[in-house]
Amino acid sequence: MPELPEVEVVRLFLDKHLINKTISNLKILTDKSFIGNKKNLLNQRIIKITRIGKQLSIHLQNELTLLFHLKMTGQIIFFDKEKITLGHPTPKLNNQPLPNKSTRLIFTFSDKSKLYFNDQRKFGWVKLMDKSQLKEFQSNLGYDLLNSQFTPKYFYQQLQRTSRPVKQTLLDQSYFAGTGNIYANDALFLAKIHPQKPANKLSFKKAKLLHTHLVDLIRESINNGGSTARDNKYIHPDGSFGQQQYHFRVYQKEKEPCSVCKTKIKRIKIAGRGTFYCPHCQKK
Numbered sequence: 001m002p003e004l005p006e007v008e009v010v011r012l013f014l015d016k017h018l019i020n021k022t023i024s025n026l027k028i029l030t031d032k033s034f035i036g037n038k039k040n041l042l043n044q045r046i047i048k049i050t051r052i053g054k055q056l057s058i059h060l061q062n063e064l065t066l067l068f069h070l071k072m073t074g075q076i077i078f079f080d081k082e083k084i085t086l087g088h089p090t091p092k093l094n095n096q097p098l099p100n101k102s103t104r105l106i107f108t109f110s111d112k113s114k115l116y117f118n119d120q121r122k123f124g125w126v127k128l129m130d131k132s133q134l135k136e137f138q139s140n141l142g143y144d145l146l147n148s149q150f151t152p153k154y155f156y157q158q159l160q161r162t163s164r165p166v167k168q169t170l171l172d173q174s175y176f177a178g179t180g181n182i183y184a185n186d187a188l189f190l191a192k193i194h195p196q197k198p199a200n201k202l203s204f205k206k207a208k209l210l211h212t213h214l215v216d217l218i219r220e221s222i223n224n225g226g227s228t229a230r231d232n233k234y235i236h237p238d239g240s241f242g243q244q245q246y247h248f249r250v251y252q253k254e255k256e257p258c259s260v261c262k263t264k265i266k267r268i269k270i271a272g273r274g275t276f277y278c279p280h281c282q283k284k
Contacts, residue, residue: 002070002234003180004054004145005221006242010076011051012222013237017078018046018058018115025108033104033119036128040064052144053177057134065134067127068117074124075102077116078237091116093239120233141177145218150176156207159199166202167195168271170214179214182227185276186249187214194284195268195275220247250276 002010022045026038044060051057056076058066068076077098079091091098091114098116099106105117105126117126129137142158143150158175159166169175170184188195190213193206202210221227226242228234230252235241245252249259253276254267263280 001072001180001182001229002054002074002226003182004051004178005183005218005244006226006234007051007054007056007070007178008146008222009226009242010237011049011056014056014058014076014078015049017080017113017237018049018109021046021113022110023060023107024110025106027106027108028104029099029106030104030119030122032122033117033124034126034128038128041066041128052138053141053173054180055138063131065129065131067129067134067137069124069126071119071121071123071125073102073118073120073231073233075116075118075233075235076237077118077235077239079114079116093118093235115237140174142173142175143177145176145178145215150215152204152208152211155211156202156204159202159207161200163198163200165196165270166193166199166210167273167275169199171271171273178218181273181275182229182244182248182251183214183217183221185251187217189250189277189282190217192281194282195270195277196284220244250278252276 022043023041026041028034041060041064044062046058047061048059056068077093102118102120103116104119107115143154159169162169167184167188170179187210191210193210221244224242224244224247225236226234227244228241229245250265253265255264258265258278258281261280263278265276266279268275
């Protein structure tokens with residue numbers, strides 16, 4: 001968390017607000033949160049913002065890229081110039097001034113707007129890379145779930161490579177880039193597949209059904225602004241919350257009645273991750 005939809009919602013927001021802005025300063029409050037020489041990004045204009053899986057890339061005019069990975073608790077907060085000119089010089093998040101105790105990096109643009117990188121647990125990071133470094137770093141990722149090459153055939157072929165539980169396989173970013181715990185749980189429920197079923201035992205028909213539900217869930221979540229879980233760590237760059245959590249099928253619904261058959265949702269652990277399923281609808 002955040003997963004593909006959450007990072008895509010951030011990308012869409014930043015794409016509207018950061019393109020053609022020039023970075024005038026970077027203040028590093030936590031050294032481990034930034035990797036690279038900050039001098040190489042100063043006075044550089046942002047020309048493009050892309051995403052693969054859970055990784056967000058801000059491309060600069062000098063052909064370097066700022067690669068963001070939010071990990072568990074990373075946040076990107078934008079404070080725009082209009083708020084400054086309207087007499088609100090102190091950025092706030094949930095009515096608390098920024099920077100706060102979780103702020104690790106502060107990007108300032110030439111128009112005085114700012115971008116804050118917050119990360120409570122310090123697992124996230126920002127790396128400045130050239131094209132070859134970026135390509136090498138992302139070379140181990142599978143196709144992004146919204147990539148046209150992420151087809152039912154590709155999905156099935158990847159599943160056939162391993163006998164691990166299908167739930168565990170869905171979270172492997174080297175197989176599929178972007179799938180996380182929330183959408184793996186809910187997609188398996190919609191496809192009526194037990195999360196412990198070996199991935200290579202799925203028929204092509206079942207794999208195709210799972211592919212359809214997975215992609216549909218990703219698009220649904222993007223339309224709903226992503227998922228803000230109970231810890232409220234995921235927020236949009238303007239401080240607002242996502243709404244997909246109100247549409248969870250089984251995720252975080254342990255002991256609640258299944259929406260289809262009313263059987264109580266069960267929670268187990270697979271590869272250390274909390275896994276939610278309906279014992280009736282998803283027979284082993």
